[in-house]
Amino acid sequence: MVELKLNGQTRSIDVPADMPLLWVLRDELGLTGTKFGCGLAQCGACTVHVDGVATRSCVTAVGDIAGSSVTTIEGAKDKVAQAVMDAWVKLDVAQCGYCQPGQVMSAIALLKDNPAPSDADIDGAMAGNICRCATYHRIRAGIKQAASTLGA
Template structure:
């Protein structure tokens, strides 16, 4: 049994502790917003927050998150999360959309830690998230716009 908090709700799963968090979230719990991309923690599509830190859920064992607070794209809320999602839509960031939950999770973590990020901050924080549609310029612009809106 592994106990943790998922999107603010206490959860206990009776699964193999070696099961990747991604599969526990998607297949056992049924939250499919977190995507499987490469399975090697290289693309960022599976990004969730573990105790507020962006984490690749495809390579994080459920047994390693005992007692942790996990946030998936379905649980993103608050001023930063809601503003990021609104600006993402306004700036037409998603094309195919597959990587976007991971992109948003990384952007929320960045803006939580660095309210007014520079281009270098954004590039560094987002470097682990790949976008096959190459909307990187829109992602950067959306993060800057979100920071501007949160500042006011």
């Protein structure tokens, strides 16, 4: 049994300790907002927050984070998350949308660490998130809009 605080609720999950967090979320718990992209922590589609840090769930063994607090896109509901999601909608950031949960989770982590990021800060923080539709300019604009909404 592995115990996590998942989206604010303590959960005990009967899975092997070496099972990737991504598969625990998707296959065991039905939280399908977190996406599988590459399985190598290269694309960012599987990004979640573990103790507030943007983390690639495809390469994170659930046993390694036992007792940690995990937030998925389904549980991202604070004021920073809402500002990011509102900006994404207002600016029509997503095209196909597949990578967007990971993009949003990385953007939230960035704004929590740096409420007034420069273009270079945004590019650096988002570099690990690939968008096959190449909406990078809209992603950057969305992060700037969210920062502005939050008062940066």
